[in-house]
Amino acid sequence: MMQFGVIARKFSSSASVQSAIKNVTVIGGGLMGSGIAQVSAQAGQNVTLVDVSPDVLAKAQKSIGANLGRVAKKVYKDKPQEGEKFVAEALGRIKTLTDPVAAAKSADLVVEAIVENMDVKHKLFKQLDEAAPEHTILASNTSSLSINEIASVVKRKDRFGGLHFFNPVPVMRLLEVVKGAETSEATYNAMMAWGKAVGKTCITCKDTPGFVVNRLLVPYICEAIRLYERGDASARDIDIAMKLGAGYPMGPLELADYVGLDTNKFILDGWHKKYPDQPLFKPIPLLNKLVAEGKLGVKSGEGFYKYEKK
Numbered sequence: 001m002m003q004f005g006v007i008a009r010k011f012s013s014s015a016s017v018q019s020a021i022k023n024v025t026v027i028g029g030g031l032m033g034s035g036i037a038q039v040s041a042q043a044g045q046n047v048t049l050v051d052v053s054p055d056v057l058a059k060a061q062k063s064i065g066a067n068l069g070r071v072a073k074k075v076y077k078d079k080p081q082e083g084e085k086f087v088a089e090a091l092g093r094i095k096t097l098t099d100p101v102a103a104a105k106s107a108d109l110v111v112e113a114i115v116e117n118m119d120v121k122h123k124l125f126k127q128l129d130e131a132a133p134e135h136t137i138l139a140s141n142t143s144s145l146s147i148n149e150i151a152s153v154v155k156r157k158d159r160f161g162g163l164h165f166f167n168p169v170p171v172m173r174l175l176e177v178v179k180g181a182e183t184s185e186a187t188y189n190a191m192m193a194w195g196k197a198v199g200k201t202c203i204t205c206k207d208t209p210g211f212v213v214n215r216l217l218v219p220y221i222c223e224a225i226r227l228y229e230r231g232d233a234s235a236r237d238i239d240i241a242m243k244l245g246a247g248y249p250m251g252p253l254e255l256a257d258y259v260g261l262d263t264n265k266f267i268l269d270g271w272h273k274k275y276p277d278q279p280l281f282k283p284i285p286l287l288n289k290l291v292a293e294g295k296l297g298v299k300s301g302e303g304f305y306k307y308e309k310k
Ligand SMILES: CCCCCCCCCCCCC[C@H](O)CC(=O)SCCNC(=O)CCNC(=O)[C@H](O)C(C)(C)COP(=O)(O)OP(=O)(O)OC[C@H]1O[C@@H](n2cnc3c(N)ncnc32)[C@H](O)[C@@H]1OP(=O)(O)O
Pocket: 001, 002, 003, 004, 007, 067, 068, 070, 071, 074, 142, 143, 144, 165, 166, 167, 168, 169, 170, 171, 172, 213, 214, 217, 218, 221, 222, 225, 249, 250, 255, 256, 259, 261, 264, 265, 267, 268, 284, 287
């Protein structure tokens, strides 16, 4: 369970670390993009949040407001008026747009958090590269794709890198900063400083599949699903086992639902295509079935478990 001290420490550290980056554009207003926008605004950055869907943007603003409220309740426990001011000021720093090209024009940093698909990311980054000012750093929050391959369509390869956040962004303290083959030292240093400024502990990763966390996490979740498919244990028992037996905050099937089964599928399909002989990345029929039925986990109301719709 997250303690007040951890939130307060995270909050104060984000307020005290300086970054040259002041204007951040976040593309994709879903699970991750809304969290990245929140922590950036909390740290005093001017944020432009972009999504193709106005409905997603409205939902993102609502959830960011609610999550800022949770932070304010802890940090300004005995000072509710200051808490309200904190929420209003942070929300006031976030503007929303549906046009990525317009949003790139005023950005020092663009963090992309759209669907996990190389072709879609390429199309977006080509546009961003043409529209953004010379100094702008472009970064992807990809879970599983190669940073070098994403960067292959841009001219500014020295000003491109990976910024891999974890879900839920306001709570998870890690940021993987990924150096591509042509990422300059200046870009890497700016990304590290920005990560610290938004309250994260940063680690340096090479552009290897899954970086550090997902290289370990993906095989673990896949094996859990296969265990369940074989009927070796119930979903509930697998999750209880890893929580009580290994001390994880969530079991693997709960975590798969939390991340989103569509995102899980994009990752697995991509790695299977790239490494067809690796048995760990073979398609999982049950996962394909759930996604085809629109059972995407928490965000759609059902995955391995059922959830109340938000
Ligand atoms: C089908 C599978 C096929 C396999 C294919 C491949 C699989 C691929 C899988 C990998 C996908 C990779 C995805 C990505 O690239 C990497 C990731 O992000 S991995 C996910 C990492 N995250 C985790 O592991 C989360 C683990 N869980 C937790 O830490 C906790 O459970 C929780 C989410 C923090 C919730 O904690 P609980 O105690 O259960 O619940 P509470 O509601 O009490 O919350 C605790 C605490 O946090 C505060 N809080 C929660 N959410 C937010 C928020 N959004 N904003 C602000 N604050 C939040 C809450 O208020 C509580 O505070 P407290 O009151 O305790 O101070």
